[in-house]
Amino acid sequence: MKMPRVLIVEDEPAIAELIAVNLRHSGFQPTWAMDSVTAQCELDAVLPDVILLDWMLPGESGLSLARKWRADARTKAVPIIMLTARGDEHDRVAGLDAGADDYITKPFSTKEMLARIRAVLRRRAPEQAGGTVAIGALVLDASTYRVTFQEQLLKMGPTEFKLLHYLMQHAERVHSRSQLLDRVWGDHVFIEERTVDVHVKRLREALGAGGTMIETVRGAGYRITAQPQVAAPAAAAPASLSPSSAAA
Numbered sequence: 001m002k003m004p005r006v007l008i009v010e011d012e013p014a015i016a017e018l019i020a021v022n023l024r025h026s027g028f029q030p031t032w033a034m035d036s037v038t039a040q041c042e043l044d045a046v047l048p049d050v051i052l053l054d055w056m057l058p059g060e061s062g063l064s065l066a067r068k069w070r071a072d073a074r075t076k077a078v079p080i081i082m083l084t085a086r087g088d089e090h091d092r093v094a095g096l097d098a099g100a101d102d103y104i105t106k107p108f109s110t111k112e113m114l115a116r117i118r119a120v121l122r123r124r125a126p127e128q129a130g131g132t133v134a135i136g137a138l139v140l141d142a143s144t145y146r147v148t149f150q151e152q153l154l155k156m157g158p159t160e161f162k163l164l165h166y167l168m169q170h171a172e173r174v175h176s177r178s179q180l181l182d183r184v185w186g187d188h189v190f191i192e193e194r195t196v197d198v199h200v201k202r203l204r205e206a207l208g209a210g211g212t213m214i215e216t217v218r219g220a221g222y223r224i225t226a227q228p229q230v231a232a233p234a235a236a237a238p239a240s241l242s243p244s245s246a247a248a
Contacts, residue, residue, distance in 0.1 A: 003029040004121060008050040009039040009065070011057050012084065015106075019052065022110040027179055028117070036060035043075060051118055055084035055095065062219040063098045070099030079120035083108075118182065133168040136226040138210050140168055149210040156206035159184070159199050164207075167214070167224040194223075 006028050013034070020030040031048065033039035042048075051069075055062040062082060079119040081102045082095040095103050101120045104113060132141045137150045137187045142165060147154045157163070163184050167175070175183075177193035185195075200222055204211035212228040225234040 003027055004049040004117075005046065006030045006117065007039065007042055007051045008032045009034075009036075009051065009057065009062065010054045011035060012054075018110075019113065022114065024118075026114050033055055034058075035223060036065055039065065043069070047074065048078060050079045050081065050116075050120060052081050052083055052113075053100070055082055063094065066095070066098040066100055072098070081116055111221065133165070133223060135168055135171050138168070138207070138213060140165055147206075149207060152208075154206055154208070154210075156203065160203040160206055163203055164224075171224050171226065174217045174220045175224045179221070 004027075006023050007176050008019050008023075008030055010019065011033070011034050016032045016034070018107075020032060023030040031042055031046075033042050036057055040054075053066060060090070062084070066082070069078065069080065077231050079101045080099060081104060082100040083104050083106060085106045102116050103117060118172050131143060132139060134140075139148045140146075140161075145161065147156060147161065147164065161182065166180070166184050177196040180196050181193060200216075202215060207213065213224050213226070215223050215225055215228060217223060226227045
């Protein structure tokens, strides 16, 4: 699964860099444009998944850009979040009327920004269809809510099922505890990150022999892999020499 692309249209380098750093740390791929001309060039090159658009820009304003992109068939469906120091109701309404999907007033917390980005992406994402995901001998059927390993039906709770489904949809990729909390439990739920460890343990137990497919990546998080690492057997100790062999 590709990292969601975020186009940051912001003329203040310090703010843009702070946003970009937090986005990268949270699994997004940020691109920065400092004015309307650069922003349009970036959009023409690659369509982002979401746009963070500052209201006050040199040249064409963010409000004008939002209207233009909403009128363009290619960019009309890209979520736009307005960033501005203007906080009164009239300005918020103006931004939304111009086509923005959401509105963040400066100064804002990075947690709020990330939550709003995820929220607009969820609203624009198509409903996930059922269907089957398979990794080696492990098969999950979302339509029938069944999991089998080596053709043996497994039993697990709903949270373990959702966790497994997400991991299988993004196989071989390492996910931090906070990422799993956001994607499996939802970013509106405030629970301890260690809760993830408990459910991973339960998931491994439910998978039985397939539990080794869920790997812990020290200092990073968890992943599911088709080729779990198996500890190499310890080297055999050299045999002691017998008196006869020593004499030989």
